[in-house]
Amino acid sequence: MTKRTRYFMFGSVGLLILLLTVGLAAYYGGIRGLARQSGPGELAFVPSDAAVVGYANVRELMASQFRQQMKDLGTSVPQQGQNELRNAVGIDVEKDIDYVVGCLLAGGSGAGTDGRSGYVLAHGTINRPRIEAFIREKGGVEQQYKGRTLFIHPAGKAVKESTGNAHPLAVTFVERGVVALGTAEALHKVIDVSTGAAPAVTSNRDMMKMIGGVEAGNAWVVGRFDALTSEAHLPAEVQRQLPQLTWFSASGHVNGGVSGSLSVQARDQQAAANLQQVVAGFIALAKMQAGSRPELNALLQSITLGGNASDNTVSVSFTVPPAALEALKAAAAKGHQSK
Numbered sequence: 444m445t446k447r448t449r450y451f452m453f454g455s456v457g458l459l460i461l462l463l464t465v466g467l468a469a470y471y472g473g474i475r476g477l478a479r480q481s482g483p484g485e486l487a488f489v490p491s492d493a494a495v496v497g498y499a500n501v502r503e504l505m506a507s508q509f510r511q512q513m514k515d516l517g518t519s520v521p522q523q524g525q526n527e528l529r530n531a532v533g534i535d536v537e538k539d540i541d542y543v544v545g546c547l548l549a550g551g552s553g554a555g556t557d558g559r560s561g562y563v564l565a566h567g568t569i570n571r572p573r574i575e576a577f578i579r580e581k582g583g584v585e586q587q588y589k590g591r592t593l594f595i596h597p598a599g600k601a602v603k604e605s606t607g608n609a610h611p612l613a614v615t616f617v618e619r620g621v622v623a624l625g626t627a628e629a630l631h632k633v634i635d636v637s638t639g640a641a642p643a644v645t646s647n648r649d650m651m652k653m654i655g656g657v658e659a660g661n662a663w664v665v666g667r668f669d670a671l672t673s674e675a676h677l678p679a680e681v682q683r684q685l686p687q688l689t690w691f692s693a694s695g696h697v698n699g700g701v702s703g704s705l706s707v708q709a710r711d712q713q714a715a716a717n718l719q720q721v722v723a724g725f726i727a728l729a730k731m732q733a734g735s736r737p738e739l740n741a742l743l744q745s746i747t748l749g750g751n752a753s754d755n756t757v758s759v760s761f762t763v764p765p766a767a768l769e770a771l772k773a774a775a776a777k778g779h780q781s782k
Contacts, residue, residue: 495666562625
């Protein structure tokens, strides 16, 4: 990556760094104008046909004791990117970004020529004039769409024009304190939804039901299972052997410890029963092997397999208490000293 390209990406609010920092990934609060509905107000900027929607409360995750534990283990994200972002456009990820939401769009819904597209929305303290000035200085190409301005990376635009397959990185400011980063085609969807020209995901009952089940976490992701398998580019014979799954959701809460859950919904009771048997076998095997790793016992013994026969759901939940993190840190330190 050239220095020019790198600085443009940092000047574009650095939302890709945010995704790597928080991992992708329920907003707190309600939808604007409604008495109470699942998710944050920014869901009003996500299209109704989004295949996957994810969220991370950056402020809580950055301030959590768990993050400090990970820093002590030497597994935290390097600070160089955050420092460059702060120096370039005045954004301190740990202090200025409250939360982010990302979405993956289905093929043909604002996607590029290879069917893949998506974008990230960040909410926080954002100095729009400074960011716009920086992007223009680094060669950002302005594009108008329905009265809104997008800033497109010039290198990505050139590649797309020559090959037809690139996804040029683009940025647009949705409203005060909310900025979007993604492909140019995808950000057209942001503008369509925010102006009322296209329906928002809040009108998608199935997706909102899934979001309602995970929004208590400070990081979550929900979506259609077929979107995952298509993005994984699995061989056809492998896909045919996968259980017939329709929806998935994952939610986590990070503070002193970590708790989380993963749920998948099968097409019918038989598929759900088969999947539950397979997962039960893996859990039993893992717990048997944990005898030689005391520091893993607390985690593995906390794993619980559940499900709901009424909607063909299979779920797995776990908890990593602070004491278990301390044990893992001690084991890692001991292993490092023995080398």
